[in-house]
Structures are given as C-alpha cells and as structure tokens.
Amino acid sequence: MTANTLTDVFEEHRPVLTGVAYRMLGRIADAEDVVQEAWLRWSSVEREGVREPRAYLVRITTRLAIDRLRHVQSRREAYVGAWLPEPVVTDFGPSVPDTAERAVLAESVSLAVLVVLESLSPLERAVFVLREAFGFPYAEIAATLDRTEAAVRQLAGRAKRHVEERKPRFDVDPVARRDLTERFLAAASGGDLEQLLALLAPDVRLVSDSGGKSKAPRRVIETADKVGRFLIAVGREPSADMEFRLAELNGGVAVVILTNGRPDTFFQVDIRDGVIQCVYLVRNPDKLAGMPTA
Structure with missing residues (x-):
C-alpha cells in the first residue's frame, strides 16, 4: 500500500x-x-x-x-x-x-x-x-x-x-426548535420577563459550564421564575461589542455569543410540548475555541 x-x-x-x-x-x-x-x-x-x-x-x-x-x-x-x-x-x-x-x-x-x-x-x-x-x-x-x-x-x-x-424526552422538530430559540433570545436580550416565562416550562433547568474560568452559575438553576430572572439579569449587561450567531451545533440550532469577535458564550435549548425544558450554557473558554464566528 x-x-x-x-x-x-x-x-x-x-x-x-x-x-x-x-x-x-x-x-x-x-x-x-x-x-x-x-x-x-x-x-x-x-x-x-x-x-x-x-x-x-x-x-x-x-x-x-x-x-x-x-x-x-x-x-x-x-x-x-x-x-x-x-x-x-x-x-x-x-x-x-x-x-x-x-x-x-x-x-x-x-x-x-x-x-x-x-x-x-x-x-x-x-x-x-x-x-x-x-x-x-x-x-x-x-x-x-x-x-x-x-x-x-x-x-x-x-x-x-x-x-x-x-434521557429526557425532548421534541426534535428543527423548525419549532429554531423558532423557540429565536423567541427565547429576543425575550432574554430584550429584558421581557413575561414573554420569557411564557416560553419556559415550570420545572425548566439551566445547566451552565464555566470550569471556574468565567462568570456563570456553578449549580443547576431550577424553576421558570429563577431561570427567567437569571437570564433577564444577564441580559441587562449587553455590550456594544456583543454579537449573536445562530449555528447548527450538536444536532440542533444553538446560539453563539461573540464579544469583540471571539466566542464568549454558547447556549442551546431543549423543548417539549412547545416550551423550553432545559437550557445549556457553556462559558468555559477552553470549550469555545471551535465555535463559528461568522
């Protein structure tokens, strides 16, 4: 050979x-x-x-x-x-x-x-x-x-x-997932708590991974009220250098947040029965190097 x-x-x-x-x-x-x-x-x-x-x-x-x-x-x-x-x-x-x-x-x-x-x-x-x-x-x-x-x-x-x-039983319809992701992003970044709560399941969970290298919750946040208020609080800290990109990651649509053109945060939602059941948030810089920037 x-x-x-x-x-x-x-x-x-x-x-x-x-x-x-x-x-x-x-x-x-x-x-x-x-x-x-x-x-x-x-x-x-x-x-x-x-x-x-x-x-x-x-x-x-x-x-x-x-x-x-x-x-x-x-x-x-x-x-x-x-x-x-x-x-x-x-x-x-x-x-x-x-x-x-x-x-x-x-x-x-x-x-x-x-x-x-x-x-x-x-x-x-x-x-x-x-x-x-x-x-x-x-x-x-x-x-x-x-x-x-x-x-x-x-x-x-x-x-x-x-x-x-x-394994949680999540819906995998790509169109519904993209639509809900876009509405979720708009509500969170726009500070609309009422709209955000309407998109979250009562027992929604937010799981974040920072590896202790970036600011993010180290414990899982549970319930719509706590997750919603956390996201609204984070959304109140926008930067002129911040950009949002939708991308196909891990088999579904996700959002990559760029700061000064560099990946800063990844998040993805899982849905069931038309509402968000889980939010995954990754802020460990070691895990963001391969994220798309365009």
Whole structure:
C-alpha cells in the first residue's frame, strides 16, 4: 500500500473515527488526540494483513478512546461546577441523505444524550455509541472490544436501558426548535420577563459550564421564575461589542455569543410540548475555541 493510498484510506474513514471518539469523550481535543494516535498506529502497521480497514481503524480508535476516557474521568471529578460536553459543529452533509439516519446521528451527539452517557462505564459507552449511533453489528463490536457477542449484547441492553431511563424526552422538530430559540433570545436580550416565562416550562433547568474560568452559575438553576430572572439579569449587561450567531451545533440550532469577535458564550435549548425544558450554557473558554464566528 503506497503512502498516498495509506493516507487516502485513513481520510476516507476519519469522519467516522472522529464521530466515535467525540461521542466517547465529549471533547474535541481529546477526540482529535485519539484519532491522531490511531493514524500513527495505522501508518506503522503491517497493512497487508488488514482486510477491512474501516473495522480495523474503528477498533483502534475505540480502544484508544476507552483508555482516554478512563484517564479523564478522574479529572472530571475535580471539575469546578457542572461539566457539559464541548459543543461541536454538526454538518452531516450529503453523505447522510436519509432523514431517519440524520435524526439518529443528531440525537446521539445531542448534549442531553452525551450528558447521560457520562454515567455509563467506558465499555457500556463504547457499545452504545457503536451500536446506537453507528449501527455496527454485534459481532463487529465484540471483535472491537475483545468480548464475546453474548457479552456485548448484554452490555448493549444495559446501556440502552440506562440511557432510555435517564434521557429526557425532548421534541426534535428543527423548525419549532429554531423558532423557540429565536423567541427565547429576543425575550432574554430584550429584558421581557413575561414573554420569557411564557416560553419556559415550570420545572425548566439551566445547566451552565464555566470550569471556574468565567462568570456563570456553578449549580443547576431550577424553576421558570429563577431561570427567567437569571437570564433577564444577564441580559441587562449587553455590550456594544456583543454579537449573536445562530449555528447548527450538536444536532440542533444553538446560539453563539461573540464579544469583540471571539466566542464568549454558547447556549442551546431543549423543548417539549412547545416550551423550553432545559437550557445549556457553556462559558468555559477552553470549550469555545471551535465555535463559528461568522
């Protein structure tokens, strides 16, 4: 296999490898490190014996991601405040034309699902990601994890039950979500508490992630009144250098707030029954570097 062919094969499968690693780790930098390590191993292996490059590369990436996840879990235990996954731009492109497949991919990368995946063991998370997000056969997952197919099926069933029990039931209609996001932004930035409260579920939650590096609540804020008043208070501090951008992030519309042209805040809402059930707010600068600015 020539150097060019070697690179071409890896680049062909890079989107899947990155997708697996991100869903496993919840951080772009960690995912990129894992994919880079997979490349190094791919570039030095005796590839004549590799009959299925995609399966081989997914196997390497998954195992590396499991090792990395075990390492970072202890780091997250000492994290200041709530921990949220790093927002990621999602553009599945023409390679995923089917609406049903797009919906599955979008949900698997949503903040709500990724937060729940944090409570799975590394092996359970790997099985769930490979099976539910990418549809890998049980036999292939078993080979990837060096487990029996029966053991993988058991892990898959346990992981899926765990996620279904804890995953909030949100509406995913993109048009409704965009409309509600725009009205939410207008009410919050315009200081219209009455209108804002009309958009919030009574038991709405606001989860913010600053990592202790920016000003943001370190505890989850609950109830419409408390969330609404917090957002109105924040909205009263606008800056002439502040801009708002709508973007497709983590499978749905989100808002990126720029200050002096640099990403300062990310927020996204989840809705059910026409009202906002959860607001995710990320202000940790380490998690905003990849946000769109135009």
